[in-house]
Amino acid sequence: MSKILLLQGNQAVVEGAIAAGVKFFGGYPITPSTEVAESLAEKLPKVGGKFIQMEDEIASMGAIIGASLTGKKVMTATSGPGFSLKQELIGYACMAEIPLVIVNVQRVGPSTGQPTSPSQGDIMQARWGTHGDHWLIALTPASVPECFDLTLRAYALSEKYRVPVILLMDEVIGHMREKIELPDNYDEIPQAERKLPTCPPEEFKAYATDESLVPAMPPFGSGYRWHVTGLVHDETGFPKGTPAATLAATNRQHDKLYNNLDDIVEVENYEMDDAEYAIVAFGGAARAAYEAVDMARAKGMKVGLVRPITIWPFAEKQMKALAGKVKHIMVHELNYGQYVLEVERAVAGKVPVTLFAKYDNEPASPAEVFAKMEEAFK
Amino acid sequence: MNMEEMIDKYFRPGRLPHIWCPGCGNGIVTGCIVKAVAKLDLPKDNVAVVSGIGCSSRASGYLDFNTVHSAHGRALPVATGVKLADPNLNVIVVTGDGDATAIGGNHLIHAARRNIDMTVVLYNNNIYGMTGGQYSPLTPEHSKAATAPYGTIERSFDIAELVKAAGATFVARATTFHAPMLADLIAQGIEHKGFSLIEAVTACPISFGRQNKMGGPADMIKWQRDHALPLAAFEKLSEEQKAGKFPIGVLYKAxxxxxxxxxxxxxxAAAQGGK
Structure with missing residues (x-):
């Protein structure tokens, strides 16, 4: 049985979190993500979970790292300035391979920027915000139902690959209200499971792996006493800074994701079968792009939409293929031009890439997107 | 249990020797943590040790518990997550003066305010040792440091008074000279249900003592003996006599x-009853 609701994107994330089995949320109030924290403060205790409002954004990341070590599914939510503060411990979670989900409802930046206005200005920060070589996953929903689905998917990926997953929302999607159909009962939703060791504790090496390259992660208190550190470490989990250990750790943290791009990278194609031109857009910006494609099709233009759902890792294969299929690509994003840099790199000059950057605090209308496409694709 | 048995039982095989300099007091403090756990006979699986970054925070890697060597200043938020998510774990936080009171100062007052059940062992060596002797919030005024070549003009925190004011419900202090007392205070802190902090005054001969002409490791331990007084004795002193001295023992318990x-x-329970 299911129910039909009218929810904000932020509320759908909360429903997704409860459905995914989240039992711990550490947060700090910040617009435009606050609804996530407020709603989980109410809902988590009802399912035996815990919400804690920490003293700052850094502490909320620290708290979910600690809670994740006890085996719980954990979440934090933030926006621009808070996302900047969380970067320190996002790097820690990459290095120590701690599963967790960070919701970032993007707003206009830099600095305090425009707290209540939409932006997709954190695309590159989501990828490169913390120092050092590192790899993680970022997902971008474009509708309220997709907020729910991608929250579940964020946990599936985070637990499977032991990696931080960023649910990269934007203010359009976070605050937009839309119809969503949800199951009455979340009990039947499959729960992402963390790999547990099969060997006895005395033989356990915390970062030893099989061919999956993902180490097992027993919860604290389970009898497997292991060491967690942000220092470069070897398979025992203890610090080891030799060139060989550094190389092995770095390569494995990369390969555990990049050997599995077909599992991780999701891209939606809309009206692409016979398309000669493509617009690439994601999240809130994709909303106008769908309609602009419909407007173009009504006028006989063979245009389709390519919508990355997984923003990071980059949809390399899909964008390279796109360059072999269409005559011209337009990237539309709500920033000065970030994702387009990756598209250009993948396309490598095979076809023209035009940017429609919108960075004036407001999303583009379908008519504006259509006008830009007409101009670019003529 | 003698010391050798304690090392075999509570220190991870193959992880010693530690990284600390000859004459460093951190080993004595870490030994006191182990003695406290042994005294209380806590099962190792039920103990989580969370540390930050710095010399003292390396202790977590040597101890055979569930251990986290977190980020600089962030031991308390991580420990808060561990404890709140699994209250069955005995959480011990290992931190230093720079880690806990400078970069982690905000977390320290809020963890104390929440009165969350954990025991903070603050290794106070009055200096940033690992980075080579820069002044910390617990470096005494006028002391020299790598970043205070003319002597620091900043006043230092009285960390016991700070966490007491912030809401800690068990506050104690001892030195590495008073090691049996230190172990006993840590055990009391672990037994105390609430936020406890034990300041462990420990010598850093290399990065602090040398810059301030305090002599060798033995001289610095004698300095601890000569400047620390049990609380009751300290309180009997006049304000003039108190200058340069500091009290040890249980300083506050609520x-x-x-x-x-x-x-x-x-x-x-209330949220679930009210649905």
Whole structure:
């Protein structure tokens, strides 16, 4: 049985979190993500979970790292300035391979920027915000139902690959209200499971792996006493800074994701079968792009939409293929031009890439997107 | 249990020798943590040790518990997550003066305010040792440091008074000279249901003592002996006599303050009863 609701994107994330089995949320109030924290403060205790409002954004990341070590599914939510503060411990979670989900409802930046206005200005920060070589996953929903689905998917990926997953929302999607159909009962939703060791504790090496390259992660208190550190470490989990250990750790943290791009990278194609031109857009910006494609099709233009759902890792294969299929690509994003840099790199000059950057605090209308496409694709 | 048995039982095989300099007091403090755990006979699987970054924070890697060597200043938020998510774990936080009171100062006052059940062992060596002797918030005024070549003009925190004011419900101090007392205070802190902090005054001959002409390791331990006084004796001194001296022992203990994870269980029961 299911129910039909009218929810904000932020509320759908909360429903997704409860459905995914989240039992711990550490947060700090910040617009435009606050609804996530407020709603989980109410809902988590009802399912035996815990919400804690920490003293700052850094502490909320620290708290979910600690809670994740006890085996719980954990979440934090933030926006621009808070996302900047969380970067320190996002790097820690990459290095120590701690599963967790960070919701970032993007707003206009830099600095305090425009707290209540939409932006997709954190695309590159989501990828490169913390120092050092590192790899993680970022997902971008474009509708309220997709907020729910991608929250579940964020946990599936985070637990499977032991990696931080960023649910990269934007203010359009976070605050937009839309119809969503949800199951009455979340009990039947499959729960992402963390790999547990099969060997006895005395033989356990915390970062030893099989061919999956993902180490097992027993919860604290389970009898497997292991060491967690942000220092470069070897398979025992203890610090080891030799060139060989550094190389092995770095390569494995990369390969555990990049050997599995077909599992991780999701891209939606809309009206692409016979398309000669493509617009690439994601999240809130994709909303106008769908309609602009419909407007173009009504006028006989063979245009389709390519919508990355997984923003990071980059949809390399899909964008390279796109360059072999269409005559011209337009990237539309709500920033000065970030994702387009990756598209250009993948396309490598095979076809023209035009940017429609919108960075004036407001999303583009379908008519504006259509006008830009007409101009670019003529 | 003698010291050798304690090392075999509570230190991870193959992880010693430690990284600390000859003459460093951190080994004595870490030994006192182990003695406290042994005294209370806590099962190793039920102990989580969370540390930050710095010399003292390396202790977590040597100890055979569930251990986290977190980020600089962030031991307390991580420990808060561990404890709140699994209140059955005995959480011990290992931190230094720079880690806990400078970069982690905000977390320290808020963890104390929540009165969440954990025991902070603050290794106070008055200096940033690992980075080579820069002044910390616990470097005494006028002391020299790598970043205070003319002597620091900043006043230092009285960390015991700070966490007491912030809401800690058990506050104590001892030195590495008073090691048996230190172990006993840590054990009391672990037994105390609430936020406890034990300041462990420990010598850093290389990065602090040398810059301030305090002599060798033995001289610095004698300095601890000569400047620390049990609280009752300290309180009998005149203000003039107190200058340069500091009290040790249990400095503050509050009873009857609700512990955070217990309060949370009540919150959950109320939320579930009210649905």
């Amino acid at each position: 009873e009857g303050v609700k512990e955070y994870t217990e309060a949370y269980d009540e919150l959950i």
